[in-house]
Amino acid sequence: MSNTENTKTSIEGAAATNFIREAVAEDLKTGRFPGVHTRFPPEPNAYLHIGHAKAIWIDYGIAREFGGLFNLRFDDTNPAKEEQEFVDAIIEDVKWIGAEFGDRLFFGSDYFEQMYQWAVELIKKNKAYVCDLSAEEVSKTRGNLSEPGQNSPNRDRTVEENLDLFSRMKAGEFPDGAKTLRARIDMAHPNLNMRDPVMYRILHQEHHRQGAKWKIYPMYDWAHGLEDSIEGITHSLCSLEYEDHRPLYDWFLDQLGIYHPRQIEFARLNMNYTVMSKRKFIELVRDGVVEGFDDPRLPTLAGLRRRGYTSASIKNFCDRIGVAKRDSLVDIALLEHYIREELNKTAPRVMAVLRPLKVVIGNYPAGQSEMIDCDNNPEDASAGKRQVPFGRELYIEQEDFMETPSKGFFRLSPGKEVRLKHAYYIKCLEAVKDDKGSIIELRCEYDPATKGGDSPDGRKVKSTLHWVSAADAVSGEVRLYEQLFTDPTPSTESPVNPNSLTALKDCKLEPGLRNAKPGEKFQFLRQGYFCVDSKNSTKDKPVFNRTVGLKDSWSKEHKK
RNA sequence: UCGGGGGUCGUCCAAUUGGUAGGACACCAGCCUUUGGAGCUGAGAACCAGGGUUCGAGUCCCUGCCCCCGAGCCA
Numbered sequence: 343m344s345n346t347e348n349t350k351t352s353i354e355g356a357a358a359t360n361f362i363r364e365a366v367a368e369d370l371k372t373g374r375f376p377g378v379h380t381r382f383p384p385e386p387n388a389y390l391h392i393g394h395a396k397a398i399w400i401d402y403g404i405a406r407e408f409g410g411l412f413n414l415r416f417d418d419t420n421p422a423k424e425e426q427e428f429v430d431a432i433i434e435d436v437k438w439i440g441a442e443f444g445d446r447l448f449f450g451s452d453y454f455e456q457m458y459q460w461a462v463e464l465i466k467k468n469k470a471y472v473c474d475l476s477a478e479e480v481s482k483t484r485g486n487l488s489e490p491g492q493n494s495p496n497r498d499r500t501v502e503e504n505l506d507l508f509s510r511m512k513a514g515e516f517p518d519g520a521k522t523l524r525a526r527i528d529m530a531h532p533n534l535n536m537r538d539p540v541m542y543r544i545l546h547q548e549h550h551r552q553g554a555k556w557k558i559y560p561m562y563d564w565a566h567g568l569e570d571s572i573e574g575i576t577h578s579l580c581s582l583e584y585e586d587h588r589p590l591y592d593w594f595l596d597q598l599g600i601y602h603p604r605q606i607e608f609a610r611l612n613m614n615y616t617v618m619s620k621r622k623f624i625e626l627v628r629d630g631v632v633e634g635f636d637d638p639r640l641p642t643l644a645g646l647r648r649r650g651y652t653s654a655s656i657k658n659f660c661d662r663i664g665v666a667k668r669d670s671l672v673d674i675a676l677l678e679h680y681i682r683e684e685l686n687k688t689a690p691r692v693m694a695v696l697r698p699l700k701v702v703i704g705n706y707p708a709g710q711s712e713m714i715d716c717d718n719n720p721e722d723a724s725a726g727k728r729q730v731p732f733g734r735e736l737y738i739e740q741e742d743f744m745e746t747p748s749k750g751f752f753r754l755s756p757g758k759e760v761r762l763k764h765a766y767y768i769k770c771l772e773a774v775k776d777d778k779g780s781i782i783e784l785r786c787e788y789d790p791a792t793k794g795g796d797s798p799d800g801r802k803v804k805s806t807l808h809w810v811s812a813a814d815a816v817s818g819e820v821r822l823y824e825q826l827f828t829d830p831t832p833s834t835e836s837p838v839n840p841n842s843l844t845a846l847k848d849c850k851l852e853p854g855l856r857n858a859k860p861g862e863k864f865q866f867l868r869q870g871y872f873c874v875d876s877k878n879s880t881k882d883k884p885v886f887n888r889t890v891g892l893k894d895s896w897s898k899e900h901k902k
Numbered sequence: 903u904c905g906g907g908g909g910u911c912g913u914c915c916a917a918u919u920g921g922u923a924g925g926a927c928a929c930c931a932g933c934c935u936u937u938g939g940a941g942c943u944g945a946g947a948a949c950c951a952g953g954g955u956u957c958g959a960g961u962c963c964c965u966g967c968c969c970c971c972g973a974g975c976c977a
Contacts, residue, residue, distance in 0.1 A: 488903040532905045543975035562977045664915040673913050676927050795936045868937045896938040
């Protein structure tokens with residue numbers, strides 16, 4: 343345990359400690375547990391989101407820091423909601439995050455037989471009984487926050503009768519909902535979870551792994567502690583809403599007298615401008631509001647990955663938000679900070695014109711072209727240089743030109759000179775308009791002496807623009823994303839931001855981008871970080887997703 | 903109403919367990935710049951309230967206040 347001291351801080355020098363780490367260290371010190379073994383127990387009924395990444399990183403982090411083990415275990419106790427598709431997606435996501443579970447991949451449903459035996463044991467101890475009440479009746483007799491519940495009329499069945507009925511439930515003799523197995527605790531308990539909770543319900547439904555073998559399925563409260571116990575979990579970490587369930591978790595384990603892990607709860611992650619609700623995701627996908635669970639606007643891990651987030655940036659984020667018990671709302675700007683920080687160091691710079699405006703350089707010889715040396719990454723000299731074609735006709739960004747410049751605008755306008763990145767200074771002579779008066783082309787002249795972007799006479803320009811040679815440009819689609827919701831604290835009913843996706847269909851990309859691979863990440867100079875879409879991008883028609891924009895003090899100033 | 907939790911800069915998390923309240927993000931100012939990017943420097947900014955104990959309280963004790971979770975045969 344001497345290594346706990348220097349493993350306190352993980353990547354990026356995050357917060358020094360948290361209450362869970364301290365509790366685990368204490369348990370090791372007092373000998374409550376000889377080592378550390380954690381687990382991440384998703385139900386395979388949806389895709390994982392960044393809130394799960396936080397949980398995974400806590401579970402895995404605690405195991406790693408104390409030299410322990412980490413299991414991935416599917417809590418697949420409800421066949422009505424669970425599917426293999428989700429199992430596969432979750433495994434991929436957990437691996438992507440980098441929580442190593444080795445061969446410790448488990449399924450709660452594999453323990454059904456053992457759970458059944460333990461239930462029989464509880465019946466024999468007269469701690470559980472078969473109840474004939476309907477779901478509605480159970481609900482009605484449970485009481486409420488201020489009133490105690492009433493005992494089930496079947497609460498005092500004999501052990502023999504209970505054993506018989508329970509085995510017949512298992513055998514499939516009764517229809518769905520006809521009976522349940524309930525723990526005999528206390529219908530007047532102030533904690534509603536302790537009022538004779540249901541342990542098993544009858545479900546004539548095929549399980550994605552167990553097939554038609556089972557007609558009864560265990561409830562979460564009954565199953566979860568048993569799963570933890572079977573796997574020898576020491577610290578069963580979960581979110582705050584299970585605090586009320588801990589007494590029940592403990593009760594089952596104590597009644598059985600089996601190995602007893604310790605449950606510790608922490609606050610789940612909330613982020614502004616988004617929702618962390620599986621139900622909402624399913625709804626958005628079903629209604630076609632988003633493309634799928636991996637839509638880049640969703641905070642699912644699959645969505646973030648497709649958007650261009652790296653697992654490292656998500657882990658850095660998780661380390662920084664820490665672990666605590668109080669409710670919080672993390673600013674999504676923090677997540678964006680970590681992906682910018684990483685991509686600033688690693689993403690090659692390229693030029694792409696999103697909303698093209700043609701520029702014709704009158705004094706550049708017709709038919710001539712040349713290759714310009716461009717830095718791949720000013721943050722990283724080892725990234726080298728590449729050659730980009732330059733010619734008489736170019737595209738620049740529409741928003742980089744203003745016929746009558748507003749105050750503080752120092753890009754291109756008639757009579758003004760700017761630098762084309764890595765290339766030449768150009769001066770605008772004239773804006774050509776169509777019949778309707780829209781600007782369709784700029785007539786400019788360049789200064790051959792400024793090749794490379796410097797003027798020998800030392801004159802300065804206030805602005806540098808990105809550009810793409812018209813003759814060589816690759817056309818592609820660029821998808822710009824904004825927050826999924828305009829409401830900083832959306833409810834599940836909040837409308838989706840109508841501008842959450844803007845697809846620009848005819849962007850002009852520098853020719854090298856033709857060979858970009860799915861998932862490959864770039865900085866589009868002056869605009870942001872983009873990655874090749876992993877689903878819709880083709881060689882002929884590349885598609886890029888904007889991961890996050892560059893910080894933009896101009897637009898900030900402009901809004902004032 | 904009952905039970906379980908929780909209140910520290912705008913946001914998130916710390917404070918060696920009673921000894922100068924700190925970091926990150928965000929924001930603001932300045933510098934620098936062949937990305938209005940990046941980078942650098944600096945500033946502002948908090949202990950829910952009121953009592954008490956103590957030389958000394960974010961930390962211990964009282965009394966309030968506010969917030970979250972819980973009444974699925976979901977997890």
